[in-house]
Amino acid sequence: MQEFTKFPTKTGRRSLSRSISQSSTDSYSSAASYTDSSDDEVSPREKQQTNSKGSSNFCVKNIKQAEFGRREIEIAEQDMSALISLRKRAQGEKPLAGAKIVGCTHITAQTAVLIETLCALGAQCRWSACNIYSTQNEVAAALAEAGVAVFAWKGESEDDFWWCIDRCVNMDGWQANMILDDGGDLTHWVYKKYPNVFKKIRGIVEESVTGVHRLYQLSKAGKLCVPAMNVNDSVTKQKFDNLYCCRESILDGLKRTTDVMFGGKQVVVCGYGEVGKGCCAALKALGAIVYITEIDPICALQACMDGFRVVKLNEVIRQVDVVITCTGNKNVVTREHLDRMKNSCIVCNMGHSNTEIDVTSLRTPELTWERVRSQVDHVIWPDGKRVVLLAEGRLLNLSCSTVPTFVLSITATTQALALIELYNAPDGRYKQDVYLLPKKMDTNGPYYQGPVHMNHTTLKEIFFKITFIFFLFLSS
Amino acid sequence: MQEFTKFPTKTGRRSLSRSISQSSTDSYSSAASYTDSSDDEVSPREKQQTNSKGSSNFCVKNIKQAEFGRREIEIAEQDMSALISLRKRAQGEKPLAGAKIVGCTHITAQTAVLIETLCALGAQCRWSACNIYSTQNEVAAALAEAGVAVFAWKGESEDDFWWCIDRCVNMDGWQANMILDDGGDLTHWVYKKYPNVFKKIRGIVEESVTGVHRLYQLSKAGKLCVPAMNVNDSVTKQKFDNLYCCRESILDGLKRTTDVMFGGKQVVVCGYGEVGKGCCAALKALGAIVYITEIDPICALQACMDGFRVVKLNEVIRQVDVVITCTGNKNVVTREHLDRMKNSCIVCNMGHSNTEIDVTSLRTPELTWERVRSQVDHVIWPDGKRVVLLAEGRLLNLSCSTVPTFVLSITATTQALALIELYNAPDGRYKQDVYLLPKKMDTNGPYYQGPVHMNHTTLKEIFFKITFIFFLFLSS
């Protein structure tokens, strides 16, 4: 257990997930806006709610919102054909029969499709939210109505957060044998509170960078006691979430917050990895003049061959209309840069966490902050110059745009496949280590710091077959 | 006056502008959402309001919203450098000194920048709204606070609408000598009620298709008694509003309403004029597979050379994920087409008014309509198939996306230039006819049905100089 104590302290660690949480708060998810205005301020923990089948094995904001949530799930299903086809294909075999999955993820319509797929494949599920703000209450209600043991609502307190996780893990007569985690909080809780549960656990599937990082550290320290599957670094997540998804969300995020016209704008994109490539392709296509900063010479050469001028940030900082960071590094945009930007320059972050823009440096007395819209601050210099800061430097795509269901579908399918593989693998195939889905296609990812093994003969085969199914759906 | 009676009856005619009005109602204009929730239901006409200088020469929803409106105007100013530069350039000369302009347009932050520019150039302005839903109340308040005689609020009744116009025109001791109109309602009202006013009017500047159409009919019938400037068909409006603006708003409109991922989607675009070219360029760039239907062989050949497959709608209707109309024709998408679409196909209109999709044919008992989000209806067939109809077939870009300020800036500058030219032209330069700004660049517009004259030596010169100013701002 000691391993986890070396990690950031609870507050520190959670703060990482908070930086995501907060941004999710003001998400544009249209659905949320329908029902959240309910001013029912009684805590869900104090309510007695029962679904139409008489079950009370859940805790959500308002079970009556189930019908509306069901509609959102149905809309999501229509763009998640891979999962639906997986349901159909595997329904006879029930490859998850006997699986008892405890999960902790964002609770949205898309996750609901994943959870219900797992159920359709034979699993029993208990679920909590990995973020205190991101739960779509009506979706949680729909899941509860459908019989899933879900414990989550929008606006949990920190105490609520752990209480929900605990309710999922700690239930008489039910013991989890699989973990699906997003951020590592659930895994952490089990390690800390119920270490014996790991005796039954056949594997952990983890999606986030943070969670994967924790797993690798556990593994390094020899404390990882079950096999774990790193979904975050899978080809499909890296390639599709990053490249293709960012290609769309950069436009969406900028448009929803600032209504800026892209044509003719001068934009500097810091970093030409997959995220940068996606951002640049979209902006170039819509008529922006795009500059790149890049320290990796190969990526710089690619940028060059793709027709972008590679510059130092200082060279162009005075002339650009938009600055976008996607390097994965810290303090890429410094106060000095911010001082030199021209009036009404837009600054935002598509990269890692909230560290790329040195936002802290803007919290000084001589600068005035003005919140002009949700997620949009004008930072005003003494001479009247305004810099338009989006999402306070947090991830633009999480804060200010929606993620296309289709992309989430790919990641969700990968999670389902990883669960199936780990659950059905013969003893000995996976050791107490962190495994990876085939990465044939991954290009710019960081080198893996932990032990990485691939299992081509089984996982890859299943994976490719299923991927092909998506593809058939797409092209049909 | 008889000429106007040949026009569509008031209801019919207004309905054209209404079809726009209604769509504007649910506009995503983020600003509007801040203050409209005020449930103050007293009619502005019955309120006594005074601005901070003691003037009551206006009628708006709530003068107290002025400060918030001012901020919106300031934001808009930052992307309207052409107007601002015009202000600076012409401030010494005051080219509109003595001009008394009565205006009737959408009242938004961008229009406010135009109005205040006209004032800065020496004009006195009285203003009403051309649409009963589109007024940004806080912007109207800011104008009123700044001393502009503005009569407009969001949610006017039809009676309010004409009352506001009348208040602008009919004022003791003040007689308009210029008209700036958008839709022709103001012009109509003056013709009908105050024909004598035309003795002083030096010219009309009209922006909309509808209004221009009316002017040409008046001119044809020999009833046009002052020169008029057709801004709608100016190069800048046609080329930039249509091509470049639609290139951005098609993405924005689809994303905000459906969160659809563009990559890999099959899309059919009906019509390859400027609007179609803009839509197709954007969708292709983001990885959609785009088909075109087109009846004009030249446009069809262009589509072909631009790499699109030109098809008949029937050939692809079963397989596409999105259908977009931009032909300018009626019933391009029929009930038969709608019957054959696949489940969750998205249907929307970027073309003319609300006639391109035969929405009426969907109002039959066997089909269920379900409003799933604002501007998004699911039309459900008996077998469960859903078609996703956006904005009930009205203009997607007006209903579901914002127009970039920069584009509005170009049109607004053109309006200002047209006013300056008409007001300052020596007697005889313009006759009682409809004039056009130089159209050197206009490509696919319909042939002009009315008399068209260009005045190269004066107008063009000014125009080009100013345009060059935009350009300098853009590239600086």
Next chain:
Amino acid sequence: MQEFTKFPTKTGRRSLSRSISQSSTDSYSSAASYTDSSDDEVSPREKQQTNSKGSSNFCVKNIKQAEFGRREIEIAEQDMSALISLRKRAQGEKPLAGAKIVGCTHITAQTAVLIETLCALGAQCRWSACNIYSTQNEVAAALAEAGVAVFAWKGESEDDFWWCIDRCVNMDGWQANMILDDGGDLTHWVYKKYPNVFKKIRGIVEESVTGVHRLYQLSKAGKLCVPAMNVNDSVTKQKFDNLYCCRESILDGLKRTTDVMFGGKQVVVCGYGEVGKGCCAALKALGAIVYITEIDPICALQACMDGFRVVKLNEVIRQVDVVITCTGNKNVVTREHLDRMKNSCIVCNMGHSNTEIDVTSLRTPELTWERVRSQVDHVIWPDGKRVVLLAEGRLLNLSCSTVPTFVLSITATTQALALIELYNAPDGRYKQDVYLLPKKMDTNGPYYQGPVHMNHTTLKEIFFKITFIFFLFLSS
């Protein structure tokens, strides 16, 4: 006749066509290279040749090359479906029955398809070359073998040139009633030598800028005695020859001469008209970083919206790898610019004639010229710097790349349609003036200096029908 004497003197005038001629000399037309090595130096005028049907009514290099020429014509036919379909469609009606056409054009496989189409529609043709270098001898042979009275070979002397034209016009018992000209030399000759022929001529169809310019001047002077059709400024020629054709030929021309890699290269394109738009689109697509210089503010704004940085040539001249002119102006690239270019900068012209680059300024003693390949000169400065000058500043696309047959097909079809229209028009439809095909789509062309009338009801109808045929072929 006097009108023509006001024109550039024969030498001066021809020099314009020469500037084209010379570039055509070294054309890459692969076909030419097969047979031109024949060192048969007897002048065709002195040879006695007879085709297989016993006719000697022609004068070509070597009638024995007919079979090879036929194959080239057949290859061309396969990409000229519009003409072939016109043949089929009009074959029954023989709309040119009775037409006696005297023509003077480049004699290539593509022109041969046009000539044979005219014959198939009922015309009799006599043909000469408009350029002393551009004739494909084997194609001329194939035409002669097929019975066309053709007088042309590659490498004519100036005396030969006029002798060939004279042989076409001046024949006992045959009098032309239609003229198809490219450059105006044939028209000039008839005006000067056989003015009476114009009594029978029903019309002139002229393709080139130079020839059209002459016609407008004749018309202005009231000396044009028959209707003329300006094919040069037709929509299809402007739009397709310029935009789409240059999009391909800029790449082809640069590659064939220099093998330069486009990816990552910095290119400045002077002028953003149709030609410039085509060049920029292609270069941007292949990963070049493209800058634009432009003096027209509308075009500059378009360049900006299309994502190009608009600059002054001086700003970037030191850093660019390639300079391309397409302005239509003179001395756009001066010696001063050339002095400042970096080592191995490539300079070429896609615009008008050979005037855009001030090549003359490079013919000074301190600079060394080195011909490194056909059409490629290194101009070497005293310090060793080399500038790579292509085609000595003449048109790159004429000199160093081939024109796609498909594009030529569009122009050739337009010529055929113009002939049909003029030949069949009832008396009075066309006066002694220069007419234009419908220009609905023409955008950036210069304003027409002469009288321009359109005939929508007839010409347009035919034209559009036929265009639609191309399109059907294209998309079938």
Next chain:
Amino acid sequence: MQEFTKFPTKTGRRSLSRSISQSSTDSYSSAASYTDSSDDEVSPREKQQTNSKGSSNFCVKNIKQAEFGRREIEIAEQDMSALISLRKRAQGEKPLAGAKIVGCTHITAQTAVLIETLCALGAQCRWSACNIYSTQNEVAAALAEAGVAVFAWKGESEDDFWWCIDRCVNMDGWQANMILDDGGDLTHWVYKKYPNVFKKIRGIVEESVTGVHRLYQLSKAGKLCVPAMNVNDSVTKQKFDNLYCCRESILDGLKRTTDVMFGGKQVVVCGYGEVGKGCCAALKALGAIVYITEIDPICALQACMDGFRVVKLNEVIRQVDVVITCTGNKNVVTREHLDRMKNSCIVCNMGHSNTEIDVTSLRTPELTWERVRSQVDHVIWPDGKRVVLLAEGRLLNLSCSTVPTFVLSITATTQALALIELYNAPDGRYKQDVYLLPKKMDTNGPYYQGPVHMNHTTLKEIFFKITFIFFLFLSS
């Protein structure tokens, strides 16, 4: 030695390299055409030639061509700034001082720049050609004149081929300590004839697929007795040679052979690996309508997201204008497909060797072959249908287009770096194994079958520094 006997027999093996050789024969390399017409048929082996310094330590076609060859080398140098900068940077240190390199590669202007760079860094070189057709005689002459011991000419017999290699290796008083090979023939010869030489050899650098394959087999069998560096699978080669280079050469190859217009053409590309991605990007950009066939679901999904319709070849074979193979597989285009193509369909191969199109199946009596241009055959069906076959199914980019010097520069720099690293590595850093340059970016390459180790601390560092130099040159 036995290992090599398990390899394809000499003929079989060479045939692989031959399939490339033959295509190189008809290369458009403009330079070659200048001097090859010399009908001097005396074998170089029988000539006595001496360079201007009196040395005869070489064997080339004609030493007198040296000056012309020098000019070609100088032209190449101008686009190979990475090598030139390496020369400058390492000149002081002479990192190859003492190196005796025996090389066997194509002998072109670009290779000459590499060889002369190696010499400038301190190495002594002896060189032969890896292909009997690809030598540029004048470049070989220039190398000989400059004192390089080069043994190569265009049109060697097989006996000449091995004689030249032998002359490089087998010289009294000179023993190689490094090998630079392209295809493995040189390595094979040393293994077979002079195994003792390996005692001194510090390493082998191999560029080609074939050669690398042989090395891995040797390594597997435990017979590799020196370290080897696999340059073929280096990031730079895979990424730049394949993606960016093919993006340009597909256009160049099609244009030079067929003058086809790309706009509006329907093209099917078989395979969406790096080569396919490059081809598709270029064709799409120039207005072609592109379909993809792909069996790998990830690549198929990428194609989909990039906006291409993924189809089965049979679905589109009747309608397409161009078929391009780049799968790496055999018989992708079968006789059945060829039978169904439409008239004048163009068929070519950008993928592996000459196996993708089943050309053999076209060698049947009922089909007529007609060679219409160099590298272009019409295959004619009994009903008159023609299929246009390019380069008889061999690699289009090798046969019908030139490779940009810039790309060759990247590969050549990599070779130089590999030589420097192997030559200077302390004992023990490299074992008797096949090593790879860092592959961080390689995406779609096959999994490496042999043992692969990376050496980050040394090689990568140098490599990245140098790459950065290219980049600086590029962007300066």
